[in-house]
Each structure stands twice: as structure tokens, then as C-alpha cells.
Amino acid sequence: MKYVTDSSVCLFLTVCSLLLSITGSVELTFELPDSAKECFHEIIEKDVESTLEFQVVTGGHYDVDVELRDPMKNVLYKEVKKQYDSFQWKADRTGEYIACFSNEFSTFSHKLVYIDFQVGDELPLPGLENQLEPLTQMETSAREIHENLNSVIDFQTHHRLTETQGRKRGEDLNERVMIWSGFVTVAIMFVGFGQVYVLKSFFADKKPSQLYPGLR
Numbered sequence: 505m506k507y508v509t510d511s512s513v514c515l516f517l518t519v520c521s522l523l524l525s526i527t528g529s530v531e532l533t534f535e536l537p538d539s540a541k542e543c544f545h546e547i548i549e550k551d552v553e554s555t556l557e558f559q560v561v562t563g564g565h566y567d568v569d570v571e572l573r574d575p576m577k578n579v580l581y582k583e584v585k586k587q588y589d590s591f592q593w594k595a596d597r598t599g600e601y602i603a604c605f606s607n608e609f610s611t612f613s614h615k616l617v618y619i620d621f622q623v624g625d626e627l628p629l630p631g632l633e634n635q636l637e638p639l640t641q642m643e644t645s646a647r648e649i650h651e652n653l654n655s656v657i658d659f660q661t662h663h664r665l666t667e668t669q670g671r672k673r674g675e676d677l678n679e680r681v682m683i684w685s686g687f688v689t690v691a692i693m694f695v696g697f698g699q700v701y702v703l704k705s706f707f708a709d710k711k712p713s714q715l716y717p718g719l720r
Contacts, residue, residue, distance in 0.1 A: 530621040543604040559588035564613030569606040575599025
């Protein structure tokens with residue numbers, strides 16, 4: 505007969521939570537071209553709390569126009585040239601909610617935008633849906649591990665966004681430094697050749713007619 509320890513069961517439940525848990529959210533990163541507009545549609549039931557979080561990762565001045573409308577086309581949230589923000593609301597009615605991101609004010613810079621559209625609360629850990637309090641030590645540990653893993657995932661996501669944004673800014677700065685270095689190099693060469701030409705003219709032999717024009 506094989507015995508299963510509490511730690512083994514917790515590990516098994518943790519793996520199951522990663523494979524089977526379903527969250528009512530949309531999380532993605534998309535490219536928003538210049539002079540373009542992208543919209544996302546989500547069906548939300550009445551009295552369900554939702555959260556819209558976004559961040560401009562790269563491009564231009566790291567800003568976009570954001571607008572959120574309810575099924576009656578009423579504006580719930582609107583921001584102009586915003587880099588990042590988070591908005592939470594409770595649905596007044598069941599229907600299709602639309603979140604639009606616009607880069608129409610920009611004529612040449614593409615944007616990379618991250619969004620997290622969460623609808624409702626996260627589903628409970630599989631196996632604990634109908635479990636009443638108090639929970640056993642194993643169940644409590646499994647739930648804490650599940651919550652901690654979700655926190656780690658959120659932290660890693662924002663860390664990757666920050667790293668991508670920092671790398672892009674570093675690449676842009678490096679490109680500007682290279683361009684400026686090329687310009688300075690050309691300027692130094694131009695000034696150097698000019699100085700050589702001027703100094704050479706000082707030591708050049710000149711005819712008497714050039715020194716004294718009246719002797720012609």
C-alpha cells in the first residue's frame with residue numbers, strides 16, 4: 505500500500521489548478537498601428553464587477569486614447585493620451601461592453617499595448633467550489649499556494665512589460681547616440697580638413713604680383 509503525504513497532495517492540487525482553472529478575463533498584448541483604432545467586445549452579465557487595465561509598452565510618447573462604452577453606448581470611461589491606468593466598474597445591465605484603443609492622433613509611431621480585461625471574480629480552486637469553512641490544513645495550504653501563484657504570475661507579467669519598455673527605450677537611446685556620433689565624426693573631419701587647408705595656405709609660396717598687386 506502506498507501512502508501519499510500532505511505535501512504531495514498539495515503539489516498535485518497546485519498542478520491541477522494550473523491546468524484546469526478557468527478565469528473570466530482577456531489578457532493580451534497587441535500592436536496598434538499609427539492612425540488606427542482597435543476595439544474589444546465582451547459580454548458581461550448584470551451586477552458583475554469587471555476591471556480594465558492597460559499599459560502602453562512601446563511607441564511614440566507611450567500614450568493612447570481609451571474609451572469604454574456600455575451596451576447603450578454610454579461612455580463609462582474615457583482618457584486621452586494615457587500611458588497606463590486601471591478602471592473597475594459594476595455592470596448596470598447585461599450586454600456587450602466595448603473597450604476601444606485609439607492611436608489616430610499619431611501619424612508615424614506604432615504602439616504596443618498590453619490589456620487585461622477581467623470579468624467577474626476568479627473561479628475557486630478546483631475541488632473547493634462547494635467546500636464549507638473551516639477548511640482542512642491541506643485545503644487551506646492548497647488555496648494559499650493557488651493565490652500566491654496568481655500573484656507571482658501578475659508580478660512576472662508586469663516585470664516583463666517593464667523590461668520590454670526599458671529595453672525599447674535603451675535601443676532608441678542607443679540609436680540616437682549612434683546618429684549623433686556619426687554627425688560629430690563628420691563635423692570633426694570637416695573642421696580638420698578645413699584647418700589643414702588654412703594652415704597650408706599660410707606656408708604656400710606666393711608670387712610678388714600676389715603680394716604686391718601694384719607691381720603688375
